[in-house]
Amino acid sequence: MPKDEFSEAISRKLCTDCGVSRTKDPARCGQVCQFIKPDYPAQEKRVHGRARDGAREDELFFGPYLDMHRAWAKQPSDGAQWSGLTTRIAEKLLASGTVQAVLTMVPDPEDRWRPVPALITESGDMARARGMRMGYAPLLALLEPARERGITRLAVIGIPCQVYALRALEAELGFERLYVIGTPCSDNTTTENFHEFLGRLTDRPDQVSYLEFRADYQVELRFDDGAQREIPFLKLPISDLPSDFFPLTCRTCVDYTNALSDITVGYMAGQGEQWLIVRNERGRDLVRMLGDEVRLAPVGTKGKRDGAVKGFIVNTELAAGGLPLRRMPDWLRPLMAWLQPKIGPRGLEFARARLEMKAAETVLHLRRHHPRRMKYMIPAHVWALVAPYGLKPEAGETPEVAPSREG
Numbered sequence: 001m002p003k004d005e006f007s008e009a010i011s012r013k014l015c016t017d018c019g020v021s022r023t024k025d026p027a028r029c030g031q032v033c034q035f036i037k038p039d040y041p042a043q044e045k046r047v048h049g050r051a052r053d054g055a056r057e058d059e060l061f062f063g064p065y066l067d068m069h070r071a072w073a074k075q076p077s078d079g080a081q082w083s084g085l086t087t088r089i090a091e092k093l094l095a096s097g098t099v100q101a102v103l104t105m106v107p108d109p110e111d112r113w114r115p116v117p118a119l120i121t122e123s124g125d126m127a128r129a130r131g132m133r134m135g136y137a138p139l140l141a142l143l144e145p146a147r148e149r150g151i152t153r154l155a156v157i158g159i160p161c162q163v164y165a166l167r168a169l170e171a172e173l174g175f176e177r178l179y180v181i182g183t184p185c186s187d188n189t190t191t192e193n194f195h196e197f198l199g200r201l202t203d204r205p206d207q208v209s210y211l212e213f214r215a216d217y218q219v220e221l222r223f224d225d226g227a228q229r230e231i232p233f234l235k236l237p238i239s240d241l242p243s244d245f246f247p248l249t250c251r252t253c254v255d256y257t258n259a260l261s262d263i264t265v266g267y268m269a270g271q272g273e274q275w276l277i278v279r280n281e282r283g284r285d286l287v288r289m290l291g292d293e294v295r296l297a298p299v300g301t302k303g304k305r306d307g308a309v310k311g312f313i314v315n316t317e318l319a320a321g322g323l324p325l326r327r328m329p330d331w332l333r334p335l336m337a338w339l340q341p342k343i344g345p346r347g348l349e350f351a352r353a354r355l356e357m358k359a360a361e362t363v364l365h366l367r368r369h370h371p372r373r374m375k376y377m378i379p380a381h382v383w384a385l386v387a388p389y390g391l392k393p394e395a396g397e398t399p400e401v402a403p404s405r406e407g
Contacts, residue, residue, distance in 0.1 A: 019138030032168035063259025135191030182261025305353035
């Protein structure tokens with residue numbers, strides 16, 4: 001990617017470098033950033049025709065949707081993070097001429113884990129985008145170059161903070177056709193920090209070719225020589241990481257499931273398969289394009305999430321207050337690692353647990369670090385998710401509503 005296609009990032013607090021600050025008008029960050037003053041109900045209504053319906057329990061968690069599926073490509077793609085559905089959708093869009101380009105991430109030539117934004121115009125080149133990257137990359141900085149090249153039909157594969165800004169800019173950009181394929185996102189970090197994390201997991205971090213946090217409470221590692229290793233969540237050295245390993249932006253994100261995408265392709269409720277959240281008719285069109293290449297099944301749910309969420313909130317309260325986290329005794333870890341996949345929440349219940357955890361994390365960390373931003377950054381549905389756990393807004397933490405006039 002030519003360096004002269006966009007400028008350097010402007011340093012801002014609570015910024016994930018989505019790319020807007022690198023465009024010709026970086027001041028737009030103030031109007032389009034998820035971490036300044038997001039308006040999810042208005043954006044959801046504009047994109048999907050309606051905001052999330054609080055009467056539908058799962059929309060409160062996951063955002064507006066038409067369909068949900070467990071899904072798996074019948075012939076998984078080599079090098080894919082899961083079965084390759086995200087990449088295959090993009091390939092189909094390009095091959096059919098539905099779009100002229102796909103804006104996505106590819107690996108840096110010198111570091112397979114470092115994400116680099118790219119405009120891909122040939123379906124065969126989408127293979128470069130397979131797999132996970134870890135780090136920040138200015139995806140949206142290539143929107144202006146795309147328009148300057150005459151691209152009017154575009155697909156974008158992005159994480160939530162990128163997609164929120166994209167949707168806020170959508171009308172201004174004036175694309176004739178725009179498809180948004182979202183992936184869930186929770187905790188990002190710098191590529192350098194990620195390399196440090198790999199070094200804590202294995203004595204040959206440079207040979208790790210694949211890493212995934214799976215819904216069965218295991219982290220899967222694959223190596224260049226074909227070896228594989230699984231590590232239970234409870235045995236990960238998370239509590240040993242420095243306090244700033246995950247930036248405050250990721251600890252205060254209110255859109256884990258990418259609610260403004262046309263379709264979200266993730267894994268949390270997949271129970272070993274992929275999880276599709278089809279949000280609007282454009283999303284349905286994308287699933288139809290896959291035809292009989294994909295196997296679809298209903299999404300299931302098992303277990304109870306309350307205990308896991310309560311324990312997470314206690315630890316987060318300690319972390320937000322600068323106190324040491326509660327550590328499980330080493331002798332107990334093997335037993336709990338064996339029990340967790342059997343009795344812990346799974347399927348939709350696992351996904352709901354993660355959404356409640358992220359909501360609580362947002363409230364507690366903003367209350368600690370940026371209390372004045374709470375009334376702007378926390379949507380009403382986030383307060384609804386944490387209310388059952390005793391987290392309620394305090395004075396000044398929600399937008400002031402002018403009293404109605406009766407006359």
